[in-house]
Structures are given as C-alpha cells and as structure tokens.
Amino acid sequence: MKPATFDYHAPRQLKEAIELLAKLPNAKILAGGQSLVPMMNFRYVIVDHLIDLGGLDELRGITLGNGLLRIGAMTRQRDLEVSPEIAKHCPLMSEALRHVGHRQTRNRGTIGGSLAHADPAAELPAVCAAYDATVHAVSVRGIRQIPFREFAAGFMATALKSDEMIAAVDVPIWRLGHGHGFHEFARRQGDFAITGAAALLDVGVDNVVRRATLTLFGVTASPLRVEAAESRLVGQPLDAGAIRAAAAAAWLIEPISDIHAGGEYRRHLAQVLSSRALNDAARRAGVTA
C-alpha cells in the first residue's frame, strides 16, 4: 500500500506548472490528492512525475462578476462548503458538498481535482452540469474554455488534452430566489452515490417555470441532464402534477449496471430522487406543490 517511486515537482507559478506538464513524460497533476493518492497507493496509477499545484495561490479563490462565479481549480471543497458567496448564489453546490466524501477529504479535496477525476457518481461534476458551467483549461498553448457538456467526455474521461490542466470553472448565476434540490442514495454517508439527482427551478410570480434543470448522476458514464423533464416544466405552471410528470421522465434513462446496483434499481432511484429534488427546489422557490 505504498505508491511507486516518482519525481516530485512543486511549481510556484502557473506558467511553471504548465511548462512542466508539457515537457515531462508520464506526468500527472496533484491537486488535493483525495482520489489520486489512493489510486497511487494501490498502484492503479504509477507516474514518473507528480506536479503538485498546492503552492499556486493564483488558482485558489472565488470571485463574483459578469453574472458568474469564477472558482479557482485549487479551491478546497471545504472552503466552498462554508463560503457565503456559494451559499447565496450557488446553493445547490453548498448542499451537494455535504455529500462529498468526509470532512477530512473535503479539507484537502479541490473542485478542479474532482472535475478532472470525473467519477460518474461524483457530486461536483453533477453541479457543474446542472448550472451549465464552463471549464477553463490551460496549457502552454493558451486558455481554452470548454462547456461542461463537452468537458465530461465519458467514464472517468474529460476533454482535457494531455498537456492541459484546469485553472478555473465558471458557474453562471441564477436569479436570487431560485430553488434547488439535491438528493442522493449511498449505502453510507460520504460514499459515492449509487444514484443522485439535482434540480434547479426558477419560478415567476405567476407560478410559471422560467428555467429548470434536472441532472442525474451515478446512472451513466457522466452526469446526465434529463431534457425531457426540463421541457415538461419550462413554461408550465408549477404544481404537483407538473413535478410528477417531470420526475417520471427519469424513467426514460438507460442506467448502467454494476456491482453496486442493477440498472432497473437505478432507474427506480432516479425517479424517486428526481421527485424529491424537484419538490425541494419548488419549495425553496416559494411554491408549495
């Protein structure tokens, strides 16, 4: 249970980090290390070079402007969890973070690391899918902005090229007063979810849904937006019937089967959790459906 030997690099500047990444063979980025280091300890991952971003203060922090929250890739999950800005503008993320690992792993784990790792059952990628976030990828070739939809390329796979790393993620802000809901089912608190659902609802004074997103995770290779549910909601008055119809759209998905659960069971969970998430979102948007 000890990792194989590697060379360690601790760049002080982003420029230095991307130059190392471009130049070194079989190199990997070390962010918070809460997924990578266990994999190295098991020797599932053996690297020749580890580039630690821990010293790059420029990659840490949350800024607000232009209708966006910009979150530096090395911002720790625990800092996001307790951030008043996140709680105010991106409440779905605050709630989702309580399900991410444990206090000790959130103290080290970062948002960039979680997105780059791209576990299908992870919470932060689901939140990014729900808000249509944009990932900033940097390399010696420059900066590339990747819509999250394209970024999440498949099972533990992203659109990052081998010389690229995440510098930040932009999360578009929804109108204050929008509702959110987040539910997941895991065998134990802090485990990866077997299935989870995240809902966002923006409801007008006339009770008509202006915007809606429903995102499932743990069911397919990457987070899944249930567009059929979203289109059943937008433009419609929000009531119990509308929520039921939207949640029922979760039956249409084709979930994966693995040792944790079969596809049929996941489909059942998807529908139940969607319904709970949508109901929470409706209540928080001020509607009792």
Add this chain to the structure above:
Amino acid sequence: MSKQGTLITVNGKSYGRVVDARLTLADFLRHEINLTGTHLGCEHGVCGACTVLVDGRSVRSCLMFAVQANGCEVTTVEGLAPDGKLSVLQQAFIDNHGLQCGFCTPGMLITLTELLREKPQPSEQDVREAITGNLCRCTGYAGIVKAALDAAQRLRNGAGKAGAR
C-alpha cells in the same frame, strides 16, 4: 528529485528531513520522527485512523506526501496532551467509554478537536456527521458521540482548551 527536503513543524517542534517523495505524511510521523500515536488502518483514505491536523485542518495523513507538508504545522494526537495532561476531550472519552481497543481513537480525537473548535455547541447530528470519515470497530460509536457532547459541555462551562491550538 525522487528525494526531497521537507521541513515540517509537528506539535510545535520543527523537523527537517530529506525523504522519498513517495513517503506519506503518516509514515513520516511514524517512522521518521517516531510519533506512533497516528495509526494506519487502510492506507487508502477510508478508515480515518491516520487523521492529523495540518495547519489546523483535519486531513488523512495517508493521502498526503510528507513533501506536500513542507512548511506546514502538523498536530498529532501526541500534541493534544503536550505534558501528558489529557485534553478535556480526551478525558471525556475515558469518562464516557469512548474507546475500547483505541485503534481509531487518535483519528477520532483529532477530528472532534477540529469540530469543537469550529462549533462549540454541536448537536448530536453534527458530531455524527463529523465522524462519518472515522471508522470504529469496537464502540458502536455511542460512547464516542456521548464523549464529544460531554466535552463540548465541559468546555462551555470553562474547562481548559479543546487540546490543540
């Protein structure tokens, strides 16, 4: 560069060593500076026995390399009772049957020390949530939760400090 210098302050004392980059902070504590109070149960981030405070925050020392802790301040279970005098939390563990074999105890104490510092008035739910990342195979957790709540009460009544800075 697979060997690297690292300077870590542990329980107020600084230790400079040249180590393998792959040496975990846990092994640094146990083998380089002989502080064996930090336990290793799984070495892949599941059990929480190896929890220490790094710059005041609880982390799993099996998932951090000693070179990453360069320049950091680390507190281990030994640091909770500097002159052999138990912290309020440690005493509460004894009084409430918060341990049996003691293997999980260092990690539990460190995690709960952080919780009590952040939240002097935790609910039972807060305590249970804080220790979701710490496995105990003996106590069934009831004594641990009771000990944490009892320590919080004693601290609010003005008994000592939670133990760590």
